[in-house]
Amino acid sequence: MITLREICQKAAESELDLAEYICFWQAEHMGVESQELKNRLNLSLxxxxxxIRAGLDPELRSRSGFSGGDGVRVLSARGQGMLGGLAQKAMAYAIATAELNSAMGRIVAAPTAGASGVVPGVLIAAAEEAGFTDEQLVSALAVAGGIGLAISDQATLAGAEGGCQAECGSGAAMAAGALTYLRTGDAEKLQHAVALALKNQIGLVCDPVAGLVEIPCIKRNAGSAVIALMASDLAVSGVTSFIPADEAIQAVAEVGRMLPMQLRETGLGGMANTPTGRRAAETLRRQQLQHTQ
Amino acid sequence: MAHIFDIIGPIMVGPSSSHTAGAARIGKLARIMLQEPVHRAEIKLYGSFAETYLGHGTHLAVLGGLLGYDPDDLRIRQSDSLAREAFGYEFVVLSGVPVDHPNTMRLSLAGETNQIDILGVSVGGGRIRVTEIDGFPVKLNGENIVLVIHSVDRPGVITLLTSCLASENINIGNMTVSRQGKGSSVVMTIEIDAPAEPRVLDRVRSTEGVQRATQIIPL
Structure with a gap:
């Protein structure tokens, strides 16, 4: 089993920087050169x-027509919000990416398509506001990948198995840990950030309206981005999580196993089963029926 | 074991790794197995594919795959009209028909000379499995180099094939043999370490008893 603690320990033993260690470890695992792996991460970046640029197009609409245009709306309102500029930008970018995904744009499923806005939203907004370079962002993606591997191995990244806590929750944990790494390089603080993010996402159900990756997924990307920033801020300020990161991951896995199937991406419970959610599903069913005929 | 690009990736056209990216990969794998451009395609959608294909663009993704597009190719968004120019296709939406896996589709393809029928499932994260070829149970995931061989069901065919590969210094990693009853025909899948050159494939095809041989390289 891959644990986050073990990844951090091995990095310390190897005397490599954490991101360098993860690249070295994964390059060996995949049978490629470390540089080739970094090039691929750079392509993902x-x-x-x-x-984000494409997702901020005000004309962008999803296939269902239910969503689009909110990313740019949030970005335009920057400066008027109660959250600071960075958080608002992170929300805007997270929504823009998630909207682009629903509109059949090109995204990186990191960790999944449904939660694809959280990691780029947080990291790219932070880079623009705090001045991180692309090279640092590639390292941050390596760290996010390492955190995701630990979650994938001890729990799951699939909403159909573990609910939204497995998708947006993992995205928030990856973003929180990677950002904390960029800010401090401190493996202990990074693990606390991961645990603090998961503590705030545990139990989140996967309840997509009409079974589509859209409602409420897009807006959960915004919330998860803010939770990631919160978790990183807490950890950087010295707040610790009483429950260690790997135990938090295992708790998420346990809760996932307890979730009834209605709350695991079937579109049968939660937001999907509200009167409005059911009406939307019915509208789409009629559209599809017309398309089929 | 998973690797970092299972987490930071795949790069794909949205919205769903299972319903969009996976569907595109099933289409592309089927296109490779047909070994020639598609002339005619019938696509049966089951389970969750049948329920949500329009919203997830599953139909666009599988048509894109049949045109040879990768899951990150933005042409997928227009692949219904692009496919219409290239071949005839029909979707059959089978809601409520029980299937083993919720994301299942059956592709019946015809090219100029070849025909193939495959059952594909999308198992999550864009990963796929082909579980049936022309009615024969198989297990392909599009991640390894595999020779798919249709042959007569007769003693000695396997020996001829494996010695042919051995004489070309090709190492076999895994092999399955699937047949429908005794003495009719067989589909073999042979996982090999490195791609076989066209010359070697011709040797495999001319092996006694072999009806068809297709090499699948990782998608």
Whole structure:
């Protein structure tokens, strides 16, 4: 089993920087050069950056027509909000990416398509506001990947198995840990950030209206981005999580196993089962029926 | 074991790794197995594919795959009209028909000379499995180099094939043999370490008893 603690310990033993260690470890695992792996991570970063630009198109609409245009709306209202500029930008970018995904744009499923806005939203907004370089962002993606591997191995990243806590929750944990790494380089603080993010996402159900990756997924990307920033701020300020990161991950896995199937991406419970959610599903069913005929 | 690009990736056209990216990969794998451009396609959608294909663009994704597009190719968004120019296709939406896996589709393809029928499932995160070829149970995931061989069901065919590969210094990692009753025909899947050159594939195809041989390289 891959634990986050073990990844951090091995990095310390190897005397490599955490991101360097994860690249070295994964390059060996995949049978490629470390540089090739970094090039691929850099390509992912570029797709994330292009995705934010494309997702901020005010004309963008999802296939269902239910969503689009909110990313740019949030960005335009920056400066008027109660959250600070960075948090508002992170929300805007997270929504823009998630909206682009629902509109069949090109995204990086990190960790999943449904939660694809959280990691780029947080990291790219932070880079723009705090001055991190693309090279640092590639390292942050390596760290986010390492955190995701620990979650994937001890729990799951699939909403159909573990609910939204497995998707947006993992995205928030990855973003929180990667950002804390960028800010401090401190593996202990990073693990606390991961645990603090998961503590705030545990139990989140996967309840997509009409079974589509859209409602409430897009707006959960915004909330998860803010939770990631909160978790990183707490950890950087010295707040610790009483429950260690790997135990928090295992708790998420346990809760996932307890979730009834109605709350695991079937579109049968939660927001999907509200009167408005059911009406939307019915509208789409009629559209699809017309399309089929 | 998973690797970092299972977490930071895949790069794909949205909105769903299982319903969009996976569907595109099933289409592309089927296109490779047909070994020629598609002339005619019938696509049966089951389970969750049948319920949500329009919203997830599953139909666009599988048509894109049949046109040879990767899951991150933005042409997928227009692939219904692009496919219409290239071949005839029909979707059959089978809501409520019981299937083993919720994300299942059956593709019946015809090219100029070949025909193939495959059952594909999307198992999550964009990963797929082909579980049936022309009615024969198989297990392909599009992640390894595999020779798919249709042959007559006769003693000695396997020996001829494996010695042919051995003489070309090709190492076999895994092999399955699937047949429908005794003495009719067989579908073999042979996982190999490195791609076989066209010359080697021709040797495999001319092996006694072999009806068809297709090499699948990782998607």
């Amino acid at each position: 570029q797709v994330m950056q292009e995705g």
